[in-house]
Amino acid sequence: MTAAPQPDSPVLPRVFVSYAHDTRAHKRQVLRFCGLLRHLGVDVRVDEWDDDVRRDWYVWMIDQFRCADNVIVIASPQYRTAGDGEALPDCNRGVQTESAMLRDFLHGDRATWTRKILPVILPGRSAGEIPLYLQPASASHYHVPEITPAGVAELLAVITGRPRPVPAPASVRHDVLRSAAEVVSTLPRDVASFTGRDRELAALVTRIDQAVEQGDAAIHVVDGMPGVGKTAFAVHVAHLVADRFPDGHLFLELRGHTPGQQPVTPVDALGSLLLAVGVAAGHVPAALDDRARVWRDRLAGRKMLLLLDDVADHEQVRALLPGTAGCQVLLTSRHRLAGLEDARPLPLGVLPAAQAVEMFLRLTGRQPDGDESELVRLCGHLPLAIGLAAGRLRSHPTWDVRYLTEQLVSTRDRLAEIRADDRSVVTAFAASYRDLPADVQCLFRRLSMHPGIDFDLDAAAAMGRATVQDTRARLETLYLNHLVEEPAPGRYRLHDLIRHFAGTLIASDPDEDPDAVVERVLDYYVHVATTAAELLPQHDRVLEPRCGTPPAHAPRLATPADAVRWFAAERINLSSCVEYSRGHGRARHTVHLAAVLHSYLAQQGHWDDALAIHDVACRVAERTGDLRGLAVSLRNRGVVRHLLEDYAAAMTDLVRAHQLYAQRGDLMGAADVIQCIGTVQYTTGDHAAATANLSAALALCDEVGDRFGVANARYRLGMVRHLTDCYRSAASELARAYTVFTEIGSTQGQADALSYLGLVQAMAGDHPPALRGLTRAAAMFERLGDRRGIANVLCRLGFVLRTVGRYREAVAVGERAYALFTDLGSCQGRANALTDLAMARYLGGDRAPDDHAAAVDTLEEARALCTKVGDRLGEAAIHNELGVLHLLTGDCHEATSSLDRALELCTELHDRTGKAGTLNNLGRLAWSWPEAGDAFSHHKQALELAREIGNQLEEARALEGMGRCLVRDCYVGNGHAHLREALRLYERLGVPEAKSVRTALAVLD
Structure with missing residues (x-):
């Protein structure tokens, strides 16, 4: 039996402590904190001390909330996760319940519960671990720097309402309340x-x-x-x-x-x-x-x-x-x-940008005005520099952040401005530099002249004019002294302010020649980049000879994969070198680096970067009168503009490049550019001009003995033949191109020819060889690392897989093609992939109303992309697919509208393949919707076109449609013959349409 409290007994403040069991150490810390509060006269309730009997914890929790004068919430990562509703259902379930109830209480009666809930931060924790609904912006929080009476004094004053020092009771553990004299x-x-x-x-x-x-x-x-x-x-x-x-x-x-x-x-x-x-x-x-x-x-x-x-x-x-x-x-x-x-x-690295701004504002005591981010960036996010800049601002009350920022931007010696009294960043850096050996100091100074953001061992050796072994040892010394960073194995960089410090040292050293250091590193990059470019399985060739002095040491590049890896690591550096060379009067480095970067950037999809680099090269070459360099740069810029689907600008560049090559009598250069012009022309639908130019380029390449040019011209002629529906001629040109590419060892050319040949075979109805060729081409592109080639071949493969009814596989490869085209920034590629994806998903799915709506939305997205780049052939194909979708769902009115528009575009664009397909679809529609015209007539026109161009699939579809019409009109014998011929073609092609024809013939038989 418990004794009743005496009338004069003090009523202790009652506190419930809510916490998460993050770790055993955290739990012990919380219980130590609770024990201290209890010894200091607080009636503390915590789950660990009330588990003596079996109880309903939910009821117990409600009772604690109702009876407590205050609820202490202990900040921790797991409490934050639970409080924000982001914890897994079976993790910290008790805390999730407690926190949800506290949140509801707070929102229901903010005045009462804001006073009642006390967020507490124990040693080692931070305000960021308080749940969002209790963050400092919403209510006060209490920091306990140490679990001692002094550490909890502020919190205790809030709980008791009596802000007074509390003597430690005799029962407090000695290791918690040891007197100051003993510690x-x-x-x-x-x-x-x-x-x-x-x-x-x-x-x-x-x-x-x-x-x-x-x-x-x-x-x-x-x-x-x-x-x-x-x-x-x-x-x-x-x-x-x-x-x-x-x-x-x-x-x-x-x-x-x-x-x-x-x-x-x-x-x-x-x-x-x-x-x-x-x-x-x-x-x-x-x-x-x-x-x-x-x-x-x-x-x-x-x-x-x-x-x-x-x-x-x-x-x-x-x-x-x-x-x-x-x-x-x-x-x-x-x-x-x-x-x-x-x-x-x-x-310990520099501060993240947001924390750097926070530190600056806290030190200055000012409100943010939007200029702090740039100021702390100029301070390198370095706490010492931020503190010194803040000190300058405090000592100049009339200055604002923008004024100090402008000072740092305009000065030639930024470090000299980041100082306060006798403290400066220079002094701090100089102390580390002072202790370095002389040879390490020399390398440190020279590294400041590197034009890029980071560098490898070989580049550092070129700058330091030392062996790789010696340079490695010196870099290790700098790394161990935190004067260089190593963001990735074997790659180094200087912090912005340290680079500036080293730059002031080399500029003031009479024994150093900064220009010679830069010359060596630029020559290094020119020679290694040229070596790498020559290893690439290129669509074209590097047309600019090497320049500069070869480096004493360079990375060993032996395979195309080595070259791609090196370019990937150095791409940003090489771009920086182009820009640096432009700004420092080094025209030959500018033009050459841009030229040798071209193939890598084009193949990997870095087209915006390539355009910027070639812009620079064109301006520099023109300003300096370098006509050969200008021709190369214009040619490369034209190719990139073609990739970016800016066809008019591409033609302007390429025509001018051809004029320059012709003036110089450079037949190989002229032939190459004529091919590029033909490529733009067939992309924009000017097939006659493309054929003429590509034929001229073929003859020119043959005349000068350029076998690569011959193969490339035949490859591109094959593409034009396909676009003009001459499948047999297209296949012949592509096969001949493949043979020459194989003979000269051009894996890239082989993959390109196989990829397009597979598409032509598929259009002609030869699906098994098309699938084999496309699959082989895909593997070749993967080995080459050619992302654009991979995207194109996957798109073609998806089309063939859809045609033969392998819808799931078609969706899988189509989704990857779409992702690659998106990453490459190709609107036309995305449109092609979306068109195939829309149809493959619908045909391979349940064909429910929602599936139909999704397919229509996808096709409309693809049509918008085609309109954006002026691809009218693509628009025609999408209208045709929309017609098929509406036909399958019985929306004959919309189907007629879409197919009529497709037929109009195909006729206008002389697209016989598209027209044959559209006529067959109109025939299918007219079978049940007379307003679409005469079904037999549509199929008959389609049959004539299909046989004219050699498209066996559309021929079979036309025969099937005509056969069904004849049977319906009681010409059973003739209809049976047409259906039998259609089945023969379908079975040969391996397409799913064979099943329905086989069933129809079985009924007739």
Whole structure:
């Protein structure tokens, strides 16, 4: 029986604590916090303390909410996930229920529950882990920096309503409330303006908690470039985890990179640490080994945190490391301490853009005005630079952010502007540079002249004029000192401000020749890019001879795959080199680099980049009077404009390029450009002009012995023959092209010819060889890495698979083709893929009303793309497919409208294949819808066209339609013969239409 409370007994404030069981360490931390509150006079209710009997937890929870004076919500990642409704159904179900109820209470009575709910952030956690509905923008939150009476004082004042110091009761655990006199703490004050780093903070605090839990003597190294905020971060972490180390927290600055001072020696460092832990000065030994032995003895059995700041190298701290479990060490260094065994590094990079802006605003105390992003970008998102810029703004109240930004943009020495009093970014960088060996300093200076964003070992060797082996060792030294970054294995880059610093060094060094450094790296890229371009299985050839001095060292490129990988890694650098060369009067590098980049950019779909590069090359070549370079650049720009479906501009460039080649008497160049002109002409439907130009190019290539040109001309002539419905002639030209490509070893040409030959065979009704050829071509394009070739062949393969009734496979390859065309930016390719996808999905599906609507929407999307690029043949084909869709759903009026429009376009464009197909579809429609015309007449016209062009599928469809009409009109014998001939063709072609004809003949028989 419980005694009734006395009338004068104080009523304790009642608090319910809601938390998620993220980890065992987090749960222990929460319970330690709850225990402290209970000892400080709060009636704390928490699930862990009420599991003594079996109970209905939902009813228990309702009772806690109703009776509690306050509900404390403990911030953590899993509580945030549950509170935001993003947790899995079977994960943290209790917290999901609690949080949902709290959210409902808050929305139902905001005034009461805003006061009642207290979001709390324990050490190691952040405000970002509070659920969105309780974020600081909506209500206050309470930060508990350490689980001590002082740490919870603010929260306790809110709970009790009495903001007063609370004496610790005698029952509080000694390791929680140890008196200040017994605890050694020399940590600097925490940085009030500390911003961001949530991910890194959580990672390091978790590591420390794990080590505490396991009783390990862990060593944590926070390393990073000068000015990245290592010390502030480490001090902040030390304050967050201070309660885990009841015996003290020591901070010692080792001055590894302090300007004007020598690093602290290990013996002096140990002397300072021994004095800090209470060893009398007279009892501090003189020798290093003796001091280390006393130091380890003093720390034995104690739980302390040691923060050693600005470590020079691993030898400086080796003797300072405790040898006892329970103690942990936090190191900061500009150097990657690779030689320190068992140390766990945490590299610290520059701040993300949003956190950099937040830090700047917090330091300046100003409201955002929109210019902060550019300012912190100019500061390289580096905390030191941001802090210095903020200091300048604070000291100039009349300045605004835009004014300071303009100063940094306009100055020739940006680093000189990022300073405050005697602090500057230059000073921080110079301290790291000062300690480098002379040969490493030399490479560091020269790397600043690289025109791109990153570089590899061979490029660095070219700039440093050194062997690869020596350059590798020097880069490793720079990397270990955080003066270069390694974003990917074997690739390096300089931070923007460090690059600027190195640039000021090389500009002021009388022994350096910056222009010569740039010349070497540009020559390097010209020669390696030319080698790579010559390995590519090209649609055309590199027409510009090499220029510049060959490098002493270059990557070994032996296969097309090697070339593609190298171009992929260096593409942005090469574009930067083109732009740099343009701006610095290096015309030959500009034009040559643009030329050798062309094939890679065209094949991989980087057409916008290619257009920009060729624009630059054209302007430079014209300005400098380089007529050969201008012809090459105009030709390449014309090809890219064709790919981008800007046909008029493409023709303008190509015609002018041909004039320049003809003036120079360059027959091979002229023949090549004539082929490009013919390609644009057949794309735009000018088949007669295309045939004439391609025939002329074929004769010219044959005359000069250019077998590649001969094969290419035949390949393109085959395409024109197909577009003019001359299937047999098209197949002949493509087969001859394939033979020559095979003889000269052009895998790219073989794949192109096979791909288009498969399409021609399919249109003629030869589906089995078409499927074999297209499948083989697809495999070849995959090996070549030709994304445009892959997209085209997949689109053609999808068409054939749909035709033979393999709808699922057609959808699969069509979807991949569409994705590739989308990535390439090809409207025409997307339209073709969408057309086949719409029909394959519908024919292979349930053909429900929703499926019909989806197919119509897809075809309308494809038609809009065709209209955008002026592809009227594509529009005609889509109207025909729309007619088929409406016919299949019985919407005869819409079917007639679509098929009439398709027939009109096919007639106008002289598209005999499309016209034959449309007439057959109109015949099918007229069978049940007389307003569509005479079915027999439609099929008869289709039969004549199909036989004229050699299209066996449309011939079979026409025969089937005529046969059915004859049977219906009682000409059974004649109709039977037509159906029998149609079945013979269908079976030969392997198409699904054979089934219905076979059934019809069985009925007649």
